[in-house]
Amino acid sequence: MNNFHDLHSLFKQHQTFAISTHVNPDGDAIGSELALYTYLYKLGKTVKIYNTDPVPKKYQFLPNWEKIENAQAAKDCSPEVLIILDASSLDRIGNYLKKCLIPINAVVNIDHHITAEAFGDYNIIVPTASSTAEIIFKFFKSGQILIDPNTALCLYAGLMFDTGCFRFSNTTPETLRIAADLIELGDFAPDEVYTEVYEQLRLGKIHLLGQTLRTLNLSGDGSIAWILVTQSMLKDTETTLDDVEGFVNQIQAIAGVEVAICACELPDGNTKISLRSEGKVDVAALAAEFKGGGHERASGCRINHPPTSAIKMLLESANQRIKNIR
Numbered sequence: 169m170n171n172f173h174d175l176h177s178l179f180k181q182h183q184t185f186a187i188s189t190h191v192n193p194d195g196d197a198i199g200s201e202l203a204l205y206t207y208l209y210k211l212g213k214t215v216k217i218y219n220t221d222p223v224p225k226k227y228q229f230l231p232n233w234e235k236i237e238n239a240q241a242a243k244d245c246s247p248e249v250l251i252i253l254d255a256s257s258l259d260r261i262g263n264y265l266k267k268c269l270i271p272i273n274a275v276v277n278i279d280h281h282i283t284a285e286a287f288g289d290y291n292i293i294v295p296t297a298s299s300t301a302e303i304i305f306k307f308f309k310s311g312q313i314l315i316d317p318n319t320a321l322c323l324y325a326g327l328m329f330d331t332g333c334f335r336f337s338n339t340t341p342e343t344l345r346i347a348a349d350l351i352e353l354g355d356f357a358p359d360e361v362y363t364e365v366y367e368q369l370r371l372g373k374i375h376l377l378g379q380t381l382r383t384l385n386l387s388g389d390g391s392i393a394w395i396l397v398t399q400s401m402l403k404d405t406e407t408t409l410d411d412v413e414g415f416v417n418q419i420q421a422i423a424g425v426e427v428a429i430c431a432c433e434l435p436d437g438n439t440k441i442s443l444r445s446e447g448k449v450d451v452a453a454l455a456a457e458f459k460g461g462g463h464e465r466a467s468g469c470r471i472n473h474p475p476t477s478a479i480k481m482l483l484e485s486a487n488q489r490i491k492n493i494r
């Protein structure tokens with residue numbers, strides 16, 4: 169494991185950088201990328217950002233979001249340093265980027281997932297951090313780097329997203345102190361950031377939520393809840409996979425539910441799984457059984473089976489884990 173000092177030296181010594189993050193990037197992934205982008209750019213470096221998936225509309229208020237390029241644009245890019253943020257594993261940046269984005273000198277891996285692999289030449293993995301944005305904030309502080317208002321907004325969006333608006337168990341006193349600092353350093357109102365991210369929903373998302381909640385199932389003892397999203401439901405409501413975000417939290421809120429599962433059918437017929445835990449079951453370990461990962465209370469994986477069989481497989485393991493805690 170490396171420290172911030174190593175990273176400051178590495179950044180000083182090199183001139184060309186590329187940044188990437190996981191597929192289906194969220195507020196933490198994008199906010200962290202843009203914060204680091206601005207920092208390196210201001211140092212006079214050549215910096216590129218390449219993501220497999222586009223920036224969701226709700227993050228298109230973040231300054232410089234349009235600097236984020238698609239994977240194909242990385243075709244002839246060979247930066248001296250490649251920085252991977254919030255990804256858990258190198259596979260999660262997507263096949264094409266993994267294959268073609270090869271740095272000349274070093275891979276830097278900055279992450280806060282408990283299942284994060286140390287795939288970099290430089291690894292800064294802090295599972296106690298609420299978010300990758302929190303780690304980047306501390307990196308800036310450690311180098312007495314001035315955080316400008318745009319960067320403050322990007323980091324705040326990262327913290328806000330990964331803590332579920334400062335309500336999840338990863339919200340520490342330090343997280344809240346950092347958030348307060350960012351509000352002071354920034355030029356934004358927290359309620360406006362909330363509105364941008366959570367209250368610009370397309371009507372289709374609400375219809376999709378309605379259809380999805382009709383699929384709700386509970387285990388006999390009420391400790392496991394699951395929902396299903398099919399491609400035909402997405403088509404019917406003119407929505408995409410991004411719109412499914414947050415659904416699993418709705419069913420985790422049911423009294424007595426220890427594990428919540430959302431199974432979403434992918435275009436290829438396989439399944440994207442989101443898992444949430446009330447705290448007693450380690451869903452990072454559950455996801456890891458299926459080659460996924462994440463945090464103890466929020467994790468995910470892809471299962472190469474249709475949703476109904478994927479759920480069956482998960483229920484077996486989830487039931488066993490619930491028995492073990494009783």
Ligand code: 5GP
Binds near residue numbers: 260442443462468
């Ligand atoms: P979500 O359910 O919101 O998509 O993801 C919850 C958490 O699990 C996030 O921290 C995310 O990084 C992680 N996660 C989701 N899907 C996967 C996956 O397929 N592989 C890994 N390693 N982590 C995942």
Ligand code: MN
Binds near residue numbers: 196197254299
């Ligand atoms: Mn994160």
